[in-house]
Amino acid sequence: MSPSRRRTPRACAPRVAPGGIGDIGVVNWLACRVAGRAAGTGPPNLFLTLARRRGLFRGWLWFAGRLMPGGTLPRRETELVILRIAHLRDCRYEFDHHVRIAGRSGVRGRDVERVKAGPSAAGWTPREQAILAAADQLHHARDLDDETWARLRTHLTEGECVELTVLAGHYEMLATVITALRIRPDRPRRPGRRPQG
Incomplete structure (x- = not known):
């Protein structure tokens, strides 16, 4: 099986647990909640995990937002x-x-x-x-x-x-x-x- 088609075990526990408000801070927690509402979920696990590195998360969020939804492509x-x-x-x-x-x-x-x-x-x-x-x-x-x-x-x-x-x-x-x-x-x-x- 090629590396791009390798299946990740679905039942594996996360290697890094999604952070709670004490782990990620109030500002990041609020950003995660807003993102969840937009996606029709609770705070996204990806966001809660990345937010464990608070500054990195905010920088990534700004960058990612410039691509979607803020990009120029339709x-x-x-x-x-x-x-x-x-x-x-x-x-x-x-x-x-x-x-x-x-x-x-x-x-x-x-x-x-x-x-x-x-x-x-x-x-x-x-x-x-x-x-x-x-x-x-x-x-x-x-x-x-x-x-x-x-x-x-x-x-x-x-x-x-x-x-x-x-x-x-x-x-x-x-x-x-x-x-x-x-x-x-x-x-x-x-x-x-x-x-x-």
Whole structure:
């Protein structure tokens, strides 16, 4: 099995437990709660884990927010790239988290299934197909060949291409962190139930 398709044991205990308010501080705790509300969960386990390094977490949060939701690429395309990287990395946490929030950006159930099938699946626009093909190549080759780059440039500006490569690389990095630390998936918040904590 290739390293990118290696399955992380799902029942493993987290290697670093998500922090409580005393571990991560009040400001970080509030940021985690806000993120959970936006995602339809309690405070995300990824955030609660990263927040154990308080300053690093705040810096990462600012950086990540500049990519999503604050990037210049359309949110639908951003979510398609994130979902594709999460699928290729077999990162259930990342994939499930973004399936929950992608619907608000126009990503429907049929799109999620097509993301799993890849850029050659029927139904993508030429721009989406070029973006997803680039995401695949960045994952598999850690590079873009000239043909993929030329195709991408027919649809995206140079600045958008920079953002796309950083976006894909960032979610590859997060998948590595999630896998290595055995971060458990978040549970969707039940309607009418207030999050604990």
